[in-house]
Amino acid sequence: MAVAPNFADNLSCCSDQSLVVQNEFYGKTEDDPVTLMVNEHDREQFIAGLKAPLPLALGVISFGMAYGILAVQAGLSFLESTFMSLTVFAGAAQFVATGMLMSGAGALQVLFTAFMINSRHFLMGASLAPFAQNWKLRWKIFLSFLLADETYALAMTRFSKNAPSMYYQLGVGLNLYIIWVFSSMVGSALGPVAGNPRAWGLDFALPATFIVLVVPMLRNWQDVAVSLTAGVLSAIGLVWLPGKWYVTFASVLAVALGCVLVKLCRRK
């Protein structure tokens, strides 16, 4: 019972605590059900994952609303706009796609642009693949579907210090999915009366979110060099490459430079 006061401060729900109490009281004997320990650990990871995106919520909400407003103004109905958020769940691609629809682009053009913007996911998927190698197929499918930029950034930051957990990633992904769908619905509902979201600077929410994600990742000069290279190359790619290829172009070359830098440093 000595542990009880600590639990009063604990934010997690009561059923969690009773499990912890059981484990603490009955100790780690051989009879102790291993599954219970695993479940308890997984639940903690899941709750940590659910909480992790909260500091980013304002960015996701602003951008989700900006998307919803723009989608309705581009001629999508409330249902269509919401359906897109539910099934696509990719802010940048949805934002650009609705912008293109507004300017009268054809379906193939929109699909191709969506592919180019999303091709950065190849890189993210490749770097998450080693963590995912023991996941069941249905987990791979579900967590892939939920793999947004923010999910990826939070998971990679976490996995660099803690043991990788698919439950953590699930918590992050679900939280962001719910925030994204709801804020885009609010935006779509406001769309007819809201005016241009760009006029309110709402579209700044996306780069602001990414800035807050990337700055804490710059821990040494190699990180800074990779970031600067990606920045310069994406600006060059923006001018010289068609469509949205600059993201993939700049990312691949900047990561390659990072690999070279690490190798050069090891040799000395």
Place this chain on the structure above:
Amino acid sequence: MPAEVIALILGMAGITFLTRFLFIAVLGRVRISEKTITLMQFVPIAVLTSLIIPALLAPQGRVDVSFKNEYLMAGIFATAVTCRTKSLVLAIVIGIATILSMRLLIA
């Protein structure tokens, strides 16, 4: 909902899912080493930066590197704020305040 809109949205959903799923599915058997983890930490840095910079340099699709580009200035202020506080709320508030006040002053 008209069928062509549903088809377009499902097409986008399929393409988006494929880009996320393909390497996680195919590269499932990669062995993970300390070195790989170090190198993989460059990926989010590179991807996020290459999304940030074009959004700031060409917010309307045309490149504008000048003090009159309100998104560029907002980005600089937001980065400075982030270095000090790591608060997204502050970064967004200061960024949007910069954008709106510059538009008011210039217009």
